Amino acid sequence: MRLDKFLAETGVGSRKEAKQLLKKGLVTVNEKVIKDGKTHIDEKQDSIKFAGETLTYQKYYYYLLHKPQGVISATEDKWDQTVIDILRNEDYREDLFPVGRLDKDTEGLLLLTNDGQLAHQLLSPKKHVDKEYFAKVQGVVTEKDVRQFAEGFALNNKEQVKPSELMIESVDETSEISEIRLIIQEGKFHQVKRMFEAVDKKVVYLKRLRMGTLWLDEDLALGEYRALTEKELEDLNKRF
Template sequence: MRLDKFLAETGVGSRKEAKQLLKKSLVSVNNKIVKDGKTQIDESKDIITFAGEQLSYQKFYYYMLHKPQGVISATEDKRDQTVIDLLQDQDFREDLFPVGRLDKDTEGLLLLTNDGQLAHQLLSPKKHVDKEYFAKIQGIVTEEDVRHFASGFALTNGEQVKPSKLTIVSLDEENELSEIQLIIQEGKFHQVKRMFEAVDKKVVYLKRLRMGSLWLDEELTLGDYRVLSESELENLKVSK
């Protein structure tokens, strides 16, 4: 890796800023001052210091975000706030992205990372990774709906969805409201909402609770995030 890229990756500054810092003799490689940002280094073996402080390189980053409503699952947008905008300056990286998407009005678990391979494994339909949701439904969800979801069915536009596990949590017959949990292994556009539309019901609140082995940390308030623990990351990789 080029030295200037390494400095940018470790948060010292942009490549342009790194060039100025190098000129000031603030960077050393294996105890030798280096001023050329094009110098090739081995980030896993070489000892790089900036202003006397040793820099450590981290290739991949993983953040669990409790996504709030009104924020879109994208890296940038000219009109709306994105999930990347929720990161503190010290945690922002240009290569971070959300794994999958939650609708603008959907809350819950969202993984932010720069690990494209893990993201692919979690999102690939062939891997059968569970996505679990809690929802409030306008309408009374029935045992017939549970069986219907379990068998797989066609949406109103004819698009087929795979079998899913629908669990009735509570029913309010007076107000015709249902609370449910749903486990799917796909990620079609507006899928949960469209599944209930197909049985003449409407999702009025939706929250993702889990992806694979990773459960939303309920101590995270809406809009907050934290680094995944080592055990969470290892279990997530195994669950794929």
């Protein structure tokens, strides 16, 4: 890898900024000052330091975000705050992106990464990855709904959804508000909301709890995030 690219990848600065830092003699490779950004280095074997501090190369990054309402699942937007905008300056990277999407008014688990292969595996319909949600629904959810969801059915636009697992947590007969959990393996546009619309009910609150083996960390407040643990990443990759 070129030295200037390595410096950019490790967060020292952009390639343009790295060029200036190199000129100032602030970068050493195996204790030797290097001023040419085109110099090729072995990012796994060579000892590279910036201003005396050893730089460690990391190819892939994984962040577990507790997405709040009002933030969109995109890398950039002219009007709204994105999930990438939430990242602290030291964690921001141009190649990070959200794995899948949550609606603007939906909360919960969202994985941010630059690992395209893992993202593809998690989102591929062929991999049948569970996505588990908690929802508050306007309307009384019944065992009939549970059976219909388990069989799969057509949405109002005639689009077919595959079988899913609907679990009733509680029903308030007075307010006609039901609390449910739902496990689906698809990712159609507004799918959870449209599934309940098809049975004459309305989702008034939606939160994603799980994606595959990855659960939302309830210690994270809305808008907070953290790096995945080695165990979480290992469990995710085991799935494939």
